[in-house]
Amino acid sequence: MKYLILGAGPTGLSFACYLIKKGITDFLVLEKESEAGGLCRSKEVDGSAFDIGGGHFLDVRRPKVDEFLFEYLPEDEWNVFDRDSRISVNGNMIGHPFESNIWQFPIDDQVEYLKSIAQAGCNTGAEMPQKFTDWITWKLGKKIASDYMLPYNQKMFEENLDNLGTYWLEKLPDVSFEDTLRSCLEHHAYGKQPGHARFLYPKKYGYGEVWLRMAESLKDKIIYNTKVESIDVENKIVNDRYTADVIINTVPWTSIKNISVNDENVYSNIKKLSYSTVVTEYHQENMDTEAHWIYYPDKKLDYHRILVRHNFCEGSRGYWTETNLERYHEKPGNIWFTNEYAYPLNTIDKQEAIGYILKVMQKFNIYGLGRWGEWQHYNSDVVVERAMNFAESLISGGVK
Numbered sequence: 001m002k003y004l005i006l007g008a009g010p011t012g013l014s015f016a017c018y019l020i021k022k023g024i025t026d027f028l029v030l031e032k033e034s035e036a037g038g039l040c041r042s043k044e045v046d047g048s049a050f051d052i053g054g055g056h057f058l059d060v061r062r063p064k065v066d067e068f069l070f071e072y073l074p075e076d077e078w079n080v081f082d083r084d085s086r087i088s089v090n091g092n093m094i095g096h097p098f099e100s101n102i103w104q105f106p107i108d109d110q111v112e113y114l115k116s117i118a119q120a121g122c123n124t125g126a127e128m129p130q131k132f133t134d135w136i137t138w139k140l141g142k143k144i145a146s147d148y149m150l151p152y153n154q155k156m157f158e159e160n161l162d163n164l165g166t167y168w169l170e171k172l173p174d175v176s177f178e179d180t181l182r183s184c185l186e187h188h189a190y191g192k193q194p195g196h197a198r199f200l201y202p203k204k205y206g207y208g209e210v211w212l213r214m215a216e217s218l219k220d221k222i223i224y225n226t227k228v229e230s231i232d233v234e235n236k237i238v239n240d241r242y243t244a245d246v247i248i249n250t251v252p253w254t255s256i257k258n259i260s261v262n263d264e265n266v267y268s269n270i271k272k273l274s275y276s277t278v279v280t281e282y283h284q285e286n287m288d289t290e291a292h293w294i295y296y297p298d299k300k301l302d303y304h305r306i307l308v309r310h311n312f313c314e315g316s317r318g319y320w321t322e323t324n325l326e327r328y329h330e331k332p333g334n335i336w337f338t339n340e341y342a343y344p345l346n347t348i349d350k351q352e353a354i355g356y357i358l359k360v361m362q363k364f365n366i367y368g369l370g371r372w373g374e375w376q377h378y379n380s381d382v383v384v385e386r387a388m389n390f391a392e393s394l395i396s397g398g399v400k
């Protein structure tokens with residue numbers, strides 16, 4: 001066949017559906033699970049949708065992506081929300097991002113946080129540090145670092161934080177000291193707000209529905225229950241059986257047992273890729289809040305985030321938690337799901353490692369795409385856009 005697509009998560013599905021839109025049918029998708037959607041799947045739990053891969057919302061920032069997805073789940077089947085996300089810190093609940101909402105603390109805490117930000121390295125002209133923990137303190141000041149950012153990241157990734165690089169931290173909400181002061185004076189959040197400021201969520205069925213509908217449109221082009229176990233790179237043969245002119249890999253490189261290629265450095269670089277595992281767990285009680293989700297840096301709690309289902313999923317009750325597997329304690333009778341591959345870790349040498357792997361693979365017309373193919377913290381709107389753009393450039397001959 002012309003294209004072999006590994007993985008039927010949002011990236012693989014979008015790539016495949018884009019090919020169909022362009023009249024190309026000479027392809028197959030291999031998927032290890034019995035259904036499509038990857039981390040964006042939903043199951044029915046207690047009468048409503050539970051997004052098993054964690055809280056999943058479609059950011060409206062990419063109209064081209066929305067239009068594409070509306071072809072499968074029409075626009076009138078989605079609700080639109082203005083984000084209400086909060087942080088629970090030392091017994092207080094404030095809006096997110098932290099630096100824009102310090103005014104919601106009692107006055108004494110506001111004074112302490114403001115003093116701390118005023119002394120942060122980025123405001124006193126200190127040089128930007130290279131170590132993760134130092135960078136966070138340099139950017140936010142000691143108090144926000146120690147009360148929120150450091151424990152939160154520790155809980156989420158369960159990694160020695162100084163193994164993480166700083167190259168990805170520009171993704172953090174950018175709120176200047178002036179914005180923080182202005183927020184405290186005017187009691188209004190100033191500064192660049194984080195992603196999902198406005199987002200879409202399906203009226204029925206959960207986030208998994210859009211991907212199921214895409215998969216349905218692909219019919220027997222998806223082969224389910226087929227784990228990719230091996231790739232013979234030079235001959236472009238997968239599982240000793242499937243061959244194609246072009247292979248699009250969207251599954252974790254580390255999940256493929258046997259990649260044969262005449263380059264030892266590929267193996268050593270794959271070993272450098274690491275990831276974290278997240279468990280989602282359902283609770284049937286409603287919460288007394290209007291927030292869609294809440295971040296919990298408190299290390300006494302095993303979970304790091306709560307998704308308040310009854311505030312975004314019509315007709316539902318209850319909430320679910322997200323917990324790093326290493327912190328998770330199973331409670332008898334609870335409903336929970338484990339997502340082995342949840343976050344690709346942004347370790348110090350990751351960029352070079354994945355860059356090397358992709359460069360070698362590309363020589364053989366094998367391309368890594370999406371969250372795992374490129375080992376990046378891409379959200380679903382980003383992977384859909386990347387898949388559409390990449391399919392277009394392959395079709396038009398723009399990729400050599």
Ligand SMILES: Cc1cc2nc3c(=O)[nH]c(=O)nc-3n(C[C@H](O)[C@H](O)[C@H](O)COP(=O)(O)OP(=O)(O)OC[C@H]3O[C@@H](n4cnc5c(N)ncnc54)[C@H](O)[C@@H]3O)c2cc1C
Nearest residue numbers: 007009010011032038039054056057228251370371379380
């Ligand atoms: C906790 C959490 C919250 C998130 N919140 C949001 C959000 O609010 N909004 C948002 O847009 N994005 C969010 N994301 C990101 C979103 O999940 C990803 O962007 C999206 O799932 C990436 O799609 P993908 O196809 O690249 O990868 P995946 O969804 O991981 O899909 C990969 C597919 O490959 C299959 N596979 C894996 N290994 C093999 C193998 N060896 N052989 C065959 N098949 C295999 C898997 O079963 C899966 O179907 C969140 C992610 C997490 C973990």
